[in-house]
Amino acid sequence: MKNSLRSFILLVLGLLLPVWHAVAQSAANAxxxxxxxxxxxxxxxxxxxxxxxxxxxxxxxxxxxxxxxxxxxxxxxx
The missing domain is CATH 1.20.5 (Single alpha-helices involved in coiled-coils or other helix-helix interfaces)
Incomplete structure (x- = not known):
């Protein structure tokens, strides 16, 4: 149970961090x-x-x- 929760959190972070980084970059380069x-x-x-x-x-x-x-x-x- 703990292992699946940990892998889910890592998957979500792995998917959201690049998107968040791209949004932050595009906002800086208007x-x-x-x-x-x-x-x-x-x-x-x-x-x-x-x-x-x-x-x-x-x-x-x-x-x-x-x-x-x-x-x-x-x-x-x-």
Missing amino acids: PEMADTLRQDGKIYVVVAVIAVVLAGLLVYLISLDRKLTRLEKEVHNR
Whole structure:
């Protein structure tokens, strides 16, 4: 029992420590691109473009769902 608990703890530590180390390294090396875009005020342009693309996809999916619902009703009524 003690041996299996010890091996489980070692396994968890062996898996978590490298991940924790990688996260700590990435936090220390923050991307310069985001800082540059934020300083220049262009980050808002990037966010706006992403929002427009996602809104377009949402509108397309809603219209596609309405067309599909209409076709399903049409087929069901025949």
